[in-house]
Each structure stands twice: as C-alpha cells, then as structure tokens.
Amino acid sequence: MSTLKRASRNSVWLLASNIVVKLIGTYTAVAVARYLGDVGLGQYSFAVAFVSFFAIFANFGFDALLTRDIAKNKDETQRYVGNISSIKILLSLITMLILFIVSFLIDKPMVIRILLWVFGLDIIINALKGTISSALQGHEIIKYTAISQIFEKAIWALVLIFIIRMDLGITSIAFGTMITTIIGSIYLFLIYKKRLGKIVLLSDKKFWKKLFIQAWPFTLTGIFLLIYWKIDLVMLSFYQTDAVVGWYSAAYRLLELLMMAPVVLMTPLYPVFSRLAKFDKAKLKDTFKLAVRYLLILMIPIVFGVMLLGDKIILYIYGKQFVNSVIALKILIFATLFAFINYPFLMLLNSMGEQKRGTFQTGISAVLNILLNLILIPMFSYIGASITTVIAEASFLTL
Template identity: 35%
Template sequence: MTTVKKIAKNSLFLLSGQIISLVFGFFYFVYMARYLGAEDLGVLSFALSFTLIIGLLGDLGLSSLMTREVSRNQSLAPKYLGNIFFIKVLLAIVTFGVVIAATNILGYSEQTIKVVYLITLSNIATSFTQTFNSIFQAFERFEYQSIGMVLNSALMLIGIFFAIKQNFDLIYFAFVYLIVSVILLVYSFTFCLWKFAIPSLKIDWNFWKQTILESMPFWLNSVFVIIYFKIDMVMLSTMDGDAVVGWYAASYRLIDSLGFIPAVLMSTMYPVFSKLHVSSKDSLEFAFRKSFKILVIIAIPIGIGTTILAEKIIILIYSVEYAPSVIALQVLIWASVLSFINFTPATYLTSTNKQRTLMIFTFLGAILNIILNLILIPLFSYNGAAVATVITEFFVGLLMVYNIHRVQNLSILLSDVILKSLIAGALMGVFIFTFRSYTLVLLILFAAVIYFITLYIVNGFEKEDIILFNQVLGR
C-alpha cells in the first residue's frame, strides 16, 4: 500500500469514528445541557476543565513520546508499554492526591467536589487508555482507536439519556463519565495485548529516567496548551459564577466538536512525519505543505459561516436560555480557525524532535493567556475570555510558522493558500448573509458548493492536488 493510500485509509477510519462519535456526542451534550440548565452545566464544565489541567500530571507526555519512538522501531512496544504503565500508576496516585488537596483548599461546595472527584477518576482511566491508543497509532492501525471513539460516544449517549429519563441529579452525570472511561480502558487494553504487544513487566530504572526526561517537553507543551484553552473556565467559575461558565461552555463545546477535523488528519500524519524526518526531508516538506493547505482550506469557510450564523446555531441547538452564548461563539470560532492552521506546524515540530521549541512557544502562550484573562474577564466576562483565547492562538501560531519559515520558505504557501481561501470564503459569506433566513442544513450545503467552486476558479487547487486526490481514490 502506498503512503498516500495508507494515510487516506487511516484518515478515513479516524474520520468515520469521529463523525459517528461527534453525532452521538452532539445529541448527548445538547440534551444534557437542556436538562441540567446553565448553572449545573457550568459546574460540570468547570470540573472537566479543572481536572483536565491537573490530570496532565497523569501522563507527562509519555503517550506522545511512545507514539513517535515505537513508530520508528515497533520492537520497542513491549518495553515502552510495561515501563510506562508502572510510571502511570504512580502518577495516578499523585494526581488524585493533588485534586483532593486543591478542591478542599479552594473551598468548593460538596456537590462540586464530588463531581470533580468522579471526573478525576475518569481522566485517570482515560490516561491509561491513551497509552494503548499510542500503540495503535504507532502501528498505524487507527481502526481500533476509531472503534473506541464510537464506543465511547455511544455509551455516553445511552448513559445520559438514561439519567435524564430517570430524572437523576448532576452527580449521576459525572458517574456516567467514569463508567464509560473504565469500559474504554478495558477495550483498549484487551485489543492492544491481543493484536500488538504484551507489556514487559521488567522495570528498567535507567529507561524510566531517560524516558521521563525525553517526554517532559511533550508534557509541558500539553500543559501550556491546556492552560490557555481551559484555564478560562476555571477563572470564570471563580470570578463570575457557574451560569456564566455554562453559557461559555455551550459555545466552547461546539468549537471542541470541530477539533476532530485537524485531529484526525494530524493523528495520521504524526507517525508519517516522524518516519520522513529520518528517511526523506523532501518528502517531509511536501507532506507538511499539503497538510497545512488542506486545513487552511477547511478552516476559513467554517469561521466565516459560523460567525454569520452563530445566533441561529445557538438558539436551534440549545434553546433561548443559551442566547448569551452567541457572541462567545462568534469570537471563539476564530480560535478554532487558528487552531486548525496551527495543528500542522505543531505536529511538524514534535515529529522532528523540536518539542522543546514548541514547549517554549506554548509556555509563552499560556502566560499571555493568563494575563489577558485577568485583564479581559473583569471587563467583558466570558466574551473577554473568548478574545483572550483567539489572541493567544494567533500569537503561538506566529511563533511556530516563523520558526519553520527559517528552515523552509513559507511565504508563497501562506499568501497563496490563505488569500485564495479568503476570496472564496468572502463570496460564500455574502451568499450566507443574503439567504441566512433559509433552512440551516440547505444553507450550509449550498454555501460549501459555492466555496469550493470559487476556490477552484481562483486556482486554489494545484495539479498535484488533483493527482493526490486521484491516488486516494485509487485511480
């Protein structure tokens, strides 16, 4: 199988899983949001963000490092699996201890503390699941990860619907997250051992030291990214209350849902980039440019369309109770656009052993985001938090692109792809604004057709793009 076809196959598996997962996830989150109301949704969203930040202690970047190293030498899988499993057991104990201390010191309500504890246990189980998913990625067998995604969302959908039907309170919803994450852990553990590798139970202390040191930049990068994407909800909870967090979370959930698109492509490209870094620098540059172009072309129309249709989307999905979420969505969608664009350079840096450089960039982004939140939240509440996220994402993206530009000239790529996508997006935006009162689904379909036809007319697709597309289709 050619590299192009393998990438297409893996992307298709992940994309299929993500789409099904997204559909299930959309329904269970919307019904949960409507049932719980803004205040309880705010508590749950705070718990998810708070535990996600502290839960980073449970991985230390080990999963990302394992994907890269095992993709280069698959015989290392048993050694990495065994040693990382034991490391994560210790990290899980530390993580839960930190959560207990933090929630009690900060003086949250009894209900909030219980929800945080349950979500923490769920995140710990997910951390172990990520270890086994790293093996699936390293062996480029993404179908197992895709099945896990679908299973996760299907079980969440069943659990949430059951909770609503039984008229359960917020605590049960947190229990659903825990139960589902444990089932997913059992699934990933079983298939990893059955199909790929049995963990070596021999502890290698020198390997521990070397691996942890090597993984720290991956971990710190994740810490800083999570801070500038999730710290705003924690700060809003403290400064403005649970209802405000609920409104903000409603918009943020839609943005998170879009994240599957770059995540799918770059999850499949990460092991490819890692291999090409060793075997062919020219092929790596080609793969980088095509990945970057695809995500820019997809991101820009999403940003323009969502900005125009934000009110219609929020009211349709969440009801009038969440009308205050509209402005936040109009701002946050551009953080999503920038995130799409930034995914490729971030993956490029980590796969070419420049994770320390990326760590510095995301550290600067985290500091900037905290400062901006401290300034903007008191002035503009959750809308200020949204602006802070956009500015931070733009800042980190500039740093990454400039760093890569020093190695390969990106001027033509940036100007050509972004300019032509904006031209096509502007025409599409005029169409959407003119006919915005029409049915949303039909409006989106026609807008997409107009965008891609315009992009083709302005030569947004090169001859080699058509060739690659035909290779994917097997022509």
C-alpha cells in the first residue's frame, strides 16, 4: 500500500472515531459541568490540570520517541516497548508517591485531595496505555486505537449517566474515569498481543540511557506545552475561587474539543513525516504545507462563528450558571487558531529529529505564559488568563 493511501486510510479511521468520540465527549463534558456546577467543575478541573504536571514525568516523552523510531525501524518494536514499559512503571510509582506527599502540602479542601489521589492512580494506567498506542501508531495500525477510543468513551458515558442519576458525587466521577481507562487499556493490550506479540519487560540499562537522552527534549516540550495550556487553571485556583476556575474551564473545554482537529490530521501523518524526513525532504515540506492549509481553512470560519455566537453557544451548552464563560471563550478562540498552526509545526520538528528546537520555542512561550499570568491573573482574573494564553500561543510563531 502506498504511503499516501495508507495515511488516507488512517485519517479516515481517526476522523470517524474522533467524530464519535467528540460527540460523546461533548455530551459527557457538558453533563459533568451541569451536574457539578461552576464550583464543582472548578475543583475537578484543577485536579485534572494539577495531576497532568506529574503525569508528564511518568511518560517522559517516550511516546513520541517510540512512534518515530518504530516507524523508521519496525524490527526494534519489542526492544523499545519492553524497555520503555519497564521505565514507565518505575517512573509512575515514583510520581504517584510524590503526588501523594504534595497533596498534603497544598492548601486545598479534602475533596480535592481525594481527586488528586484517584487521578494519581490513573497515571500508571495511562502511561502503559500510551506505550501500546504509540507502538501501534508506529506500525500505522490506527484502526484499533480508533476503535479503542470509541469503546472507552461509550463506556464512560454509561458510567457517567449512572453516577449522575444515583447522585454519587464528584469523587465517583474520578473513579469512573479510571475504570474506563482500565477497560480501554485492556482492549489495546489484547490487540497489541494479537498483532505484534507479547510485551516482555526488559531492563537494558545501556538502552535506557540512550532512551532518556533521546526523550528528554520531548519531555521538556511536553512540560512547556502543559504550562501554557494548563498552568493558567492551576494558578487561577490559587488566586481565585473555584467558581472562577469553573467559568474559565467551561470555555477552555470547548476549545480543547476543537484541538482534536489537528490531532486527527497529524497523528497518522507523524510516522509518514518521520519516514519522509529520512528519504524525501522535499515531499515532507509539501505535505506539511498542505496539512497547515487544510487546518486554517477549517479554523478561520470557526473563529468568526464564535465571535458572533459565543454567548448563545455558552448559554445553550452550559446554562446561565456559566454566563461568565462567554468572554473567555471569545478570547481563547484566537489561541486555538494559533495552536492549529503550532501543533503540526512541532510534529514536523520531532519527525526531523529537531526536537531541541521545538523545546526551545515552547520553553520561551511557557516562561512568557507564567510571567504574564503572574501579572494579569491578579489584575483581571480569568480574563487575564485568557489573554495570556493567546499571547503565549502567538509568540511561538514569532520565534
């Protein structure tokens, strides 16, 4: 099968799965927001964002490295998967312990601590799931990861409906997400075993050293990306009330759904980029330009639509309790526009082995994000956080 045909087939699978996943995801996100209210959503969103900064160390950038290297040499699959799985288990256990200790050092109510503990348990599950998914992507077996996403989201929707109807509370929602993640991980593990063989944990210390050296730029890039996509929620939580965090999170959640568009297009293209970077750089350049063009054609009308109908969108989806989210949505939509360009550019750099350049650019944007948040959040609350996110995303293009 030709490169273009294979990428097209994978794109169709991802597009179909993401349409279904996003429809279900939109329903569950709205259901959670309406059930918890602005205060509860603020607490839940803080916990998710806070744990994300710990989870990045459990993954340590290995997923992107795994997909890239397997795409170039599929014979190395078992060696990479076995060693990376061992490393992730060790890192996850250390990370979970640190998170548990830190949860007692922050001035937050007990309900948030419980959320942190539950999401902390999810770290090791997601870490191993990411390894399997990345290996399948490296082999361009996108079909099964797509099915897994649909399967997992469908189960999560059913679990959430049960939780809401039984009024089990915010902590039950956290446990529900963990259960569905376990189910999705088991499915992917069975597919991997059938298609690529058993996973055998390996401990090649010399290879571990090589993996850490190659993966640290991916890790730093991931940290920096988290900073200018998640640090605002964390900082808002320490400066403002949980309700304010909920208003901001409601708008932010809608834009996270939009960010799946570049993910859908670029995920099947990443192994293609990696291969073209080695054999045909001229074709790589043309493919990248075409991808960005399609993303902009998609995004620009959405920006105008949100500016005109942002208030109606928020009120229809979340209700009057989240009316304060309207202005955040209208500001943050411009951050999403810039992100539509930044995401494929980062994947291009990674595929070419120039992850250090991507790390530098995202690092500058991340530092700018923190500094601006320190200035603007105390002055303008969640509106300041929204403005900061736009500036940080735009700054990436100027570097």
